Amino acid sequence: MSSQRSEPTGLYGADADEPAQRRAFAGGAVPVAVYGLGKMGLPLAAVYAEASGAVTGVDIDPDVAEAVDAGECPVEGEPGLPEAVERLAADGSLSATTDAVDAASEASVHVVIVPTLVSDDRPDLSALEAAVRSVGEGLDAGDTVIIESTVPPRTCRDRVAPWLEAESGLGLGEFGLAFCPERTMSGRALEDIRGAHPKVVGGADDESTRVAELIYGGITDAEVYAVSDPTTAECVKVFEGLYRDVNIALANELATLAGEFGVDVPEAIEVANTQPFCDIHDPGPGVGGHCIPYYPYFVISEFEGATPLLETARHVNEYMPEYTVERATEALADRGRDLAEVTAAVFGLAYRPGVDETRASPGVDVAELLADRAETVYAVDPVTTDSPPAGVERVSLDDIEARELDLAVVTTAHEAFESIPWKAFDDVVVLDGRRQFDGDAVGHPLVRLGDGSGEN
Missing domain, CATH: 3.40.50.720 (NAD(P)-binding Rossmann-like Domain)
Structure with missing residues (x-):
């Protein structure tokens, strides 16, 4: 009482x-x-x-x-x-x-x-x-x-x-x-x-x-x-997250078709967005954080009505870490290498640049997938304090140049990654999931998610 x-x-x-x-x-x-x-x-x-x-x-x-x-x-x-x-x-x-x-x-x-x-x-x-x-x-x-x-x-x-x-x-x-x-x-x-x-x-x-x-x-x-009423206010919050999840899923699904289109999908998205009614988000290796990946389930699991759009969007976004690893595997195979025999580094465990948060982070998912498939996996993140997944060794940005890398996967666009010592690596394939780099900056074979133009 x-x-x-x-x-x-x-x-x-x-x-x-x-x-x-x-x-x-x-x-x-x-x-x-x-x-x-x-x-x-x-x-x-x-x-x-x-x-x-x-x-x-x-x-x-x-x-x-x-x-x-x-x-x-x-x-x-x-x-x-x-x-x-x-x-x-x-x-x-x-x-x-x-x-x-x-x-x-x-x-x-x-x-x-x-x-x-x-x-x-x-x-x-x-x-x-x-x-x-x-x-x-x-x-x-x-x-x-x-x-x-x-x-x-x-x-x-x-x-x-x-x-x-x-x-x-x-x-x-x-x-x-x-x-x-x-x-x-x-x-x-x-x-x-x-x-x-x-x-x-x-x-x-x-x-x-x-x-x-x-x-x-x-x-x-x-x-x-x-x-x-309170329910309307609750819907406002949930709807904001649902909009972003569905929108990102659209961008991500388009990115998976980039090779068939033969174009740089983010370039097309950027110009499409010059129309006032168009606001497509950017594709990436997945959706993380404590909000967007979870809000769809506040509707999918709680209400009886059919929610095929929300469920499909979740499926698309949850698939993106797997797609990222598949693209990395293909890029290595194009150069005569087998993922099972390489040393890989994941750059970014945080779900968002500059934020110490790894909940539902695509970088963590990518690291876990690589740990199951590659010979050796390192994780580099100057922001997060959480431990990397099992089978992944954490390495500082200063120390990574001493490691021999075959594959580098960028999953978070931390500002500090602008100083990644690309020249220190002899022969590395780079998959940039956040389009933080261009070929001139990397100086190695570069694959960017959503770029099917053949100019990697």
Whole structure:
């Protein structure tokens, strides 16, 4: 059951006018709890703390909570975040704990941004359920719960609201509930949250939407779009990812036909995109990260309607690491070499340049496939801290020139790869999955994904 604060500080259903509520929020009179201090959650907590001066971050990892509470930043690769956490913890605007129920008991605004993983092609909402039920235990009338975790459509309606009601003993309408999707990218989270992208809010009722608009109007400089309900807002987030997955699949499928076309497919795509209605993405060795590869399953596995387009797009994109290795095998065979007898290097384990994230990364998949088929496989990545797959030896960019390579596969366009010492290798075949290089720069046989023009 919910605890009772001595003085109500909630914004939902309050009699105070909006200017007074905005001042209360900005002045620290409306305590906020942010549940989940990961790569997206900690930047969000920091921005909330900058705007309100009264934020408690919650994380199940005691090392993370202790670090943030001490002003240390456990999240790497986010410009400005370490300085922000240090400053905000020092002035008392941001603290952290592992006690979600206690934090919920003190807060009036609850922001949940825990991960939604995918297991066996189905979304796993266990982390969300645990966080929401903890919020429910400390929920008071007048509080507002905001979900930022990416979830299947109808999650707020069918799951979150019942969980909150069951734990709090309150009914929806005594507290507010809204979905406000996270719209940030790794490596630029603070910039994105503060105003690089419009914010979307969808409340379970008009009052929930009003409060969510008021709150996000206070933490971002971007426009805030209010939609009809939480399900619509959930769809906005999922649809964004589905669009990109399908679009990339189109580009990737066209790239696999490059040899039959006899053209450089990305060149044709670039010029096709000069039409205002055309916006085809770039092909590559696959789709990685914690978003796009997973969102299709939020629809495919959760709803009964047929989804052939989404399923086909996923199949195409999941096939691209295999296609990349097949192209490398063909390029070696054209020069009288057998993949089983070569030493290969994969340049890039991160799913995106400059980001320490390997989840669902095509580079990892390519490395795993090569480990099963080539004699020796190295992995080079100056950004990621994760270990390479089994059977793959990690080598630094400085040390790779001392290795004798037969095959180099570029899977991530890290800026540091501009200094790959191509001249140090005697006879290497290069497959550039990201079109980072041209033949003059490499000085070796070069195959670029999507180029069927014969000018490799």
